[in-house]
Amino acid sequence: MHKIADVVMARNIMKANNKLADKNQAKFDESDVFCVDFVGAIGSGKTYLIEKIIDTVDEKIGVLAGDIISDLDAGRIESHNVPVVGLNTGRECHLDAHLVSHGLKDMPLDDIDYLFVENVGNLICPVDFALGSHMRIVVVSVTEGDDTVEKHPYIFQDADLVVINKIDLAEAVGASVDKMVADAHKHNPDVKVITSSLKQGKGLEEIISAIEEFKNNM
Amino acid sequence: MHEFSMAQGILNAVLETAEENDANKVTDIVIQIGKLAMLNPEQLTFMLNVLIEDTIAENANIVIEDIDVEIKCYNCDYEGIGDVDDSDHYLPMILCPKCESHRVNVLNGKDVTIKNISIEKEDEDDE
Numbered sequence: 001m002h003k004i005a006d007v008v009m010a011r012n013i014m015k016a017n018n019k020l021a022d023k024n025q026a027k028f029d030e031s032d033v034f035c036v037d038f039v040g041a042i043g044s045g046k047t048y049l050i051e052k053i054i055d056t057v058d059e060k061i062g063v064l065a066g067d068i069i070s071d072l073d074a075g076r077i078e079s080h081n082v083p084v085v086g087l088n089t090g091r092e093c094h095l096d097a098h099l100v101s102h103g104l105k106d107m108p109l110d111d112i113d114y115l116f117v118e119n120v121g122n123l124i125c126p127v128d129f130a131l132g133s134h135m136r137i138v139v140v141s142v143t144e145g146d147d148t149v150e151k152h153p154y155i156f157q158d159a160d161l162v163v164i165n166k167i168d169l170a171e172a173v174g175a176s177v178d179k180m181v182a183d184a185h186k187h188n189p190d191v192k193v194i195t196s197s198l199k200q201g202k203g204l205e206e207i208i209s210a211i212e213e214f215k216n217n218m
Numbered sequence: 219m220h221e222f223s224m225a226q227g228i229l230n231a232v233l234e235t236a237e238e239n240d241a242n243k244v245t246d247i248v249i250q251i252g253k254l255a256m257l258n259p260e261q262l263t264f265m266l267n268v269l270i271e272d273t274i275a276e277n278a279n280i281v282i283e284d285i286d287v288e289i290k291c292y293n294c295d296y297e298g299i300g301d302v303d304d305s306d307h308y309l310p311m312i313l314c315p316k317c318e319s320h321r322v323n324v325l326n327g328k329d330v331t332i333k334n335i336s337i338e339k340e341d342e343d344d345e
Contacts, residue, residue, distance in 0.1 A: 002243075002338045002339070002340070002341065003338070003339055003340070003341040004245070004336060004337070004338055005239065005241075005336070005337050005338075005339065006334055006335075006336050006337075007235055007236075007239050007241075007334060007335050007336075007337060008333070008334045009231065009232075009235055009332045009333065009334055009335060010332075010333065010334075011231050011235075011331060011332040012329050012330070012331045013227050013228060013231070013329075013330040013331065013332065014255075014328070014329045014330055015329075016227075092220060092223060093220055094220060125220050125256060127256045128220070128255060128256045128257070128328070153311055154254065154256065157324075186320065187311075187320070189319075189320060189321045190321065
């Protein structure tokens, strides 16, 4: 005879990640490190932005560079003489708090002021996975098409700063920067949006000030 | 596309709970998915159906329940279920039902929870 039973589980699958994210943030706070998470599509300019900030500011920066399988991004950033840990997700489309916590083991948190975490190029999956960062910057480039912001509401809703990059190419690819800015504000009315052309150095100072300002307002 | 790792996490938790309860079969798995989670219920179900093969959860009925989005409106202070506007999006946008503002704080609706499972086990009286 079989007995049939209902077992209440109420097991939140996301909770494990969120708990780890909180732990990561506690670690950052302990070492007085401000952590910024950079998300954006492949080729939006995340790595380049990180390199540019490193070259411009005096603060000590460490970087966790996420990539599916390569260490190319980590190598690029390493050439700027800052501590870098490459995080390979293997098959996964996003970083999670667990991977970040692994990367932290090799990161000298007490020697840095800022930790930059570069997520895997993806505007979708990172939404579900908090990493423990204090601030999330979403980088989008006009070459992805000016409907990219409109099509990915959630990542922009969670953004603390939106960077619309490669605006020097907008005309060539027929993209409306104004539309992209308006779409970002539709998803996230109060978010700061900065338009940039990082190759030409445009917008960089503004981005650095915005990070500083966000940090000071926390 | 992290449905696979999610499905794996769900199945591990289900099998663990089933074992703790001396189950020899899992007949139903009820999963709640917030309307704002970046998961496709159909894909998740598909993955789960593949993963449960050759486990005690094989052939289990997988039930997915949508969870409404709870919000607090920054604009008018409304607190409760948010309106889902999917008129020009496959992905729903959330707005305040009272003042139609998008300036809302999402309190609930992003999570994925295994609500409960139904199991079969030997009746102790028969032993």
